[in-house]
Amino acid sequence: MQVESLVRDLAFILLMGAVVTVLFKWLKQPVVLGYIVAGFLASPHFHYLPSVTTESNIEFWAQLGIVVLLFSLGLEFSFKKLLNTGGSAVVTAMIIVIGMMCTGFAIGHLLNFSHMNSLFLGGMLSMSSTTIIIKAFTDLGLRQKKFASLVFAVLIVEDLFAVLMMVVLSSIAINNSVEGSELLMSVAKLVFFLIIWFLVGVYVLPSALNRIRRYLNSETLLIIALGLCFGMAVFSVYCGFSLALGAFVMGSIIAGMSYAESIEAVVSPVKDLFGAVFFISVGMMVDLNVIVEYFWPILLLSGVVIAGMILFGTFGMLITGQSLRIAMESGFSLTQIGEFAFIIASLGMSLGVLDPTIYPIVVAVSVLTTFTTPYFIRMADPVYGFVERHLPKRMHFLIERYSENANSESETRVLWASVLKRYVWRILLYSSVVIAIMLLCLKYVEPLLLEFSPGWGRFITSVITLLLMAPFLLALAMPASRKTERERLVAANAHFDVPLIVMTIFRLLLALGFIIYAISAIHSMRIGWIVGLLIFVVMLCTFSGRLRKRLQHMEMRFFDNLNERELRRSGKNNNLVSDMHLAFITVGYGCPFVGDRLMDSNLRKKYGVNVASIQRGGHTLLVPNGAMRIFPGDTLGIIGTDDQIESILPVIERIDDSEPDTPAMADVKLTKVQLSATSELIGKTSATGQLRDKYKVLLVAIQRPDGTYMHPDGTTLFEAEDVLWIVGSSESVEKMK
Known part of the structure; x- marks a missing residue:
């Protein structure tokens, strides 16, 4: 009967969603709004139609929907994209979270809420909904726009902040104070596990899939992708984080692989199915009685969310050097609260510090702002046009000047930033691996060996731990900058050799510290210092050129896996002669020579490149003749230099963003x-x-x-x-x- 109830409820809401979304498509309205309306009509709060028998059934499907939606987002937003937009995203997210927290706290007092309720209200109002924005961008065809990638990065950083916020709010609710050590441990734990997931996934997954390439088809890819998605989601919960965070991390890892497009295509129907159930479940939480009873607080809070997100989001983007148009488009896209508002509200309810009436109010605010989100996204361009026309010329000049200055840097500054970034990331990555090895050996290996050999157990554990740590400690001790880069920095400014020396000393001391700590944790502090110093000296003396090349090969393999999709697209990993490369580029629908024969496209004359192959569906045409035509979806094997391939990439991959004027x-x-x-x-x-x-x-x-x-x-x-x-x-x- 439980299975029958589960299937019956799923069938009912899907049929209701189908009818309402067809109506909304006919009315040319966003589909996500149709899902919300369908959820309200299928809920127990609407008495004129049958309703679902068990709301927990829908909650089960909705949780699956969140996981699959976040996994799909990760497939389109790789770690490389996150790093490229990270600075802007972190600053903007901090401005939004701090600004909305303070605003929500003030509005809570205005509504006569207690200090604790006002604090939780600020937390609930500070998080935009990732799933709702993904769906709105998809329905409106905006996912390829520049501002969309910035918005996604902000949402991801907000999700990471939400984990920390829940720790802080829990600490305040229980102890009436913030435990600094607990907060610091939460931050360290989150960073540590993100890096470990990232390292293991990037190093292992591409290599494993490439080994079984011949056995992969659409069915197998779907099974593998969803298995990895749900597996990482479960592991994320085991580590103390959310299902959604784990699913997103796995999607981001796969996004850098050459299989990303194929996996995205096979997962898309599953995402659409469970995504629909999630948005229908949001609509089912709408209660007209609550809306009528708390109409003015709901209206006030909805206005605060919309106005606050636009203000703080736009300001954050402007501060980080984005143009006024990009900033306003980003700010107008963040005008809602979603799933994390419900999670924070549930946390407050479980701790017994949140007034029960706040939960339905927040749900109503979430639904109302979700309903208005597509319209505010559409309003961004008209409002920008109005602001641009009425903005004083001096203010407009200052914004443009600031944006140009923020995005233009001297060559020396760019080089120094590149060296510093590589230095920090190398320390974070290798330190995380070393810490993970120490934790595993101390928690699992040492007890097991002590059980079998009490006399030699500690010694064997220390040997195993040091052997496993050695390659990563040596890599940590290697210079993070190239010799030519150091020479250029010193030539530009003689004082640059001081920070380079300090960085080298810090790396060596960090590696020494890891060795001493590992031995001390197994034996004693005295033994740790004595043996640690000896081992460290021996390691430096035996650090041969052959070992250095081996470590560089491991590091190169990692970065090749990380950028596999981009390298295949740009061809930088397919060296032929000199700086010639073989790149595989997919033809977009906006490509100017779609339908032309190769001889008529003049690719060699205009861009200096040659077409070595054309992949069409499952067939590959090697060395095509000039009579072959080019069609959308074809993957062209292009041979050319770095500059030639870089210039032709946007031309071939161009997407037609114009409104279609052809009949359906x-x-x-x-x-x-x-x-x-x-x-x-x-x-x-x-x-x-x-x-x-x-x-x-x-x-x-x-x-x-x-x-x-x-x-x-x-x-x-x-x-x-x-x-x-x-x-x-x-x-x-x-x-x-």
Whole structure:
């Protein structure tokens, strides 16, 4: 009966969602709003229709929907993209979270809430909904826009902040104070596990999938992808984080692989199914009685969310050097609260510090702001146009000047930033691996060896731990900068050698500290210092060139796996001669030479590149001749230099963002038109009548008055009372009539 109830509820909400979303598509409204309306109609709060039997059933499907949606987002937003937009995203997210926390706290006091309720209210109002924005961008066709990637980065950073916020709020609720050590441990734990997931996934997954490449098809990829998605989500919960965070991390790892597009395609139907259930479940939480009773607080809080997110989001983007248009588009996209508001509210309820009336109010605010989100996203451009026209010229000049200065840096500063970034990331990555090895050995290996060999257990544990740590300690001790980079920095400014020396000393001391701590944790502090110093000296003395090359090879393999998708696309990993590369580029629908023959596209003459292969579906055409045509979706094997490939990439991959002016397939039909005695076509042929060029229709057959059919060959003359059977759109047929 439980299974039957589960299936019955799922069938009911999907059928309700299908009916309402078709209606919304007919009305040209965002589909996500249709899902919310369908959820309200299917909920127990709407008494004029049947409702679901068990709301927990829908909650189960909705949680799956969140996991799959976040996994799909990760597939489109790799770690590399997150790092490239990270600075802007972190600053913007901090401004939004701090600004909305303070605003929510003040509004809570205005509504006569207690200090604790006001604090939790501020937390609930500070988090935009990742899933709702993903769906809105998809429905509106905005996921490829520049501001969309910045918004996604802000949402990810907000999700990471939410984990820390829950720790802080829990500490305040229980102890009426913030435990600094607990907060610091939470931050360290989150960073540590993110890096470990990142390292293991990037180093292992691409290599493993490439080994079984011949056995992979759509079915196998779907099973592998969802297995990895749910597996990482469960592991994330085991580590003390959310299902959604684990799913996103796994998607981001896969996003850098060459299989990303294929996995995204096979996962898309699953995402659409469970995503629909999630948004329907949001609509089911709408209670008209609560909305009527708390109408003014709901309206006030909704206005605060919308205005606050626009203000703080736009300001945050401007501070980080984005243009006014990008900043406003980003701010107008963040005008809602979502799943984390419910999670924080549930936390407050479970701790017994949140007033029960706040939960339904927040749900109503979430639904209302979700409903308005697509409209505010659409309003961004018109409002920007209004602001640009009325903004004082001096202010407009200052914004543009600041944006240009923020995005332009001297060559030395760029080089120094690159070296510093590589230095920090190398320390974080290798330190995390070393810490993970120490934790595993101390928690699992040492007890096991002590059980089997009490006398030698500690010694064997220390040997195993040091052997496992050695490669990463040596890599940590290696210089993070290249010799040519150090020479350029010192040549630009003699004082640059001081921070380089300090960085080298810090790396060596950190590696020494790890060795001493590992031995001390197994034996004693005295033994740790003595043996640690000796081992460290021996390691430095035996650090051969061969070992250095081996470590560099491991590091190169890691970064190749990380950028596998980008390297395959740009061809930088397929060296031929000199700086020539073989790049695989997918033809977009906006490519200017779609439909042209290779000889007519003039790729060699215009861009200096050669086409070595064309992959179309499951077939690969090697060394195509000049008569081969180029179609959307083809993957071209392009041979050229770095500059040539970089210049042709946006041309071939161009996406047609313009509104389609061609009729839909359903509008194309076979119909008949009878010629009157005064028709201008009488006495003409299909060629001289210009049916194709003038009317955009295809003549299929001619029916004579005696009932006989003729298949026109271009020489058949039209006669009065002929019935012409034609194919065309409704508009072209009416024009011909």
